[in-house]
Amino acid sequence: MDNFEQSSKKGLVARAGDAATGDDYGTRTASTPSTKEKNRLDVRRALFVCHYPVFGGPHNWGMRLNAALAPRGWEVLVLLPDEPGNAAERVRAAGSTVFQIPLHRTRKSVDPRKHLAYLVTLPREVAAIRRLLREQRIDVVMTGGYTNPHEAIAARLENIPIVWQVANLHSVALLRPLIMRMIERFADAIMFTGENLQRTYLGERKPSVEVFPFYPPVDTKLFRPNELSREEVRKEFNIPMDAPVIGSVANLNSQKGLEYWIRAAVLIFQQEPATYFLWIGARSETNRTYAANLEKEIGRSGIPPEQFILAGPRMDTHRYLAAMDVKMLSSRYEGVATTSLEALAVGVPVVATDVAGMAEAVRNGQTGFVVPPANPAELAAAALRLIQDPEMRRAMGEEARRDAVRRFDLSICAETHRCALESAIAHRLRLRNAKA
Known part of the structure; x- marks a missing residue:
């Protein structure tokens, strides 16, 4: 359960910790940086988490954003559940680093055993994510949805900024204000897929963190008339x-x-x-x-x-x-x-x-x-x-x-994500300084 499966991507940059940048995130630990790591301290790392093993839109975001954000000083790592599905294979094939751990999610089921398994395994899986965050020296966690809070809990316990992506309108209307309050409690920046979704969840209310509407990334050089x-x-x-x-x-x-x-x-x-x-x-x-x-x-x-x-x-x-x-x-x-x-x-x-x-x-x-x-x-x-x-x-x-x-070009989406990631870091540092 505690072993992480990592792809063998060449040129993987491991950050050397935050002492040199002044970004001290509390419980994070770092070993002494190597010369190579010291030369790459300008590279920040985001962990993109998805609880579904079958490839879909969210996996595509994590896969395509890694290459697009690299020139902007970011590397995107992806965490997926360790269960059958084609998502890990496809994301790795695109050159992204993928980790897999047992990662339960809520189910549409009346079987109480499935819900009990989710609750029983939640603490262990949060602990595993916390270790991954420390070992890989993650700067920001990107999460989505609202029913599987594993990575949000882990990031908050590690005092790591969170970018929360709201990707669809699945929730019951009466629950949306409560969902947004919960998200704001954890998030350091919020992203919505489109301005209509933002209006639906927030109305005219201004949240406590910065908001970034965006569209999913499209590689328009690959996707073209042919x-x-x-x-x-x-x-x-x-x-x-x-x-x-x-x-x-x-x-x-x-x-x-x-x-x-x-x-x-x-x-x-x-x-x-x-x-x-x-x-x-x-x-x-x-x-x-x-x-x-x-x-x-x-x-x-x-x-x-x-x-x-x-x-x-x-x-x-x-x-x-x-x-x-x-x-x-x-x-x-x-x-x-x-x-x-x-x-x-x-x-x-x-x-x-x-x-x-x-x-x-x-x-x-x-x-x-x-x-x-x-x-x-x-x-x-x-x-x-x-x-x-x-x-x-x-x-x-x-x-x-x-x-x-x-x-919808990939470069537009990548720039919006860069702004959201850096906004999240700035927000978390302001909170830390306010506490100090």
Whole structure:
């Protein structure tokens, strides 16, 4: 339980402690710095923590921000749970340092044993994170959500600044003021995925720490229009080059509202029977029943199996997005879906449900359409407008690419994170000085 699994990334910089910078965080300890470490004291370290083992938007942030923040004097390390899933492999493959420990999370279950296991293991897992923070000389902890506070507790006990990221609108409205009070009690800076999410949680109230709205990072040099990828992927799945393709890039879980996606696909197929439907995304053990029910609904849909393609998880999603004509997002709740921003960067118009920040990300009528959630008819109608009007689709795709480069590029997200990280450090030092 106390052993950390670390990737063998070359050039890993271990900070030599904070004595030289004056940033004394109380219980942290440091060994005598080597000459190499002394030469790299300008590099700060952030630990990005995610409690889910299957790759998704939050893992993508941690993975892409490491390289983008390096020129700004930061290294991002990632902590993931030690359980089956593709997240650790993908993040390591991108060159980031990954640690794994047993890391429980709350479950949607009536089984009391699962909740008891969470409570029993919480102190041990907090202690393990505290050791990691000391051993790796972490300067700031980045955390998200509000149901798994392990790293927030560990960081506060170690007197290390916390950047708290609020990424979606999953909570019940009546509980949001309480959630924000809890977050403010721990956080030294708060980040929201989009200004709408910030307004929803805070209203007009100014919190006690600095707030940073942001959009998930998109590598617009990787995610770009690519005709060769479009041809290759369509050949891979025997999709005619002139056939309309409606796509999804989402893991198979209930948040994504994929049953509405399937029902919209049926309505689209009834009017445009030459349409293909392409899903990129992973299944997970915790959502196996939901995934099985989706497959049953696809089987009953009347869409031929060769036209409803379940391609599973893919590391090179930029290639598969290029094969799509429209990306359709049917989420019940979101912050801002990273894969929708990536589709825009590839020049693919997006049809998305109007949840949290999606109406900010997708400019309705300009880069795609925004429709009410849980409404297959509206999803289908918007997608049909795009596939039945190639000129509209082309114009929206071109504007989507321009908009993505201007608003969602990785460099923009990295600079916002740098500001948040440094704001958190400054806030924690002010508190320490006030106590002194």
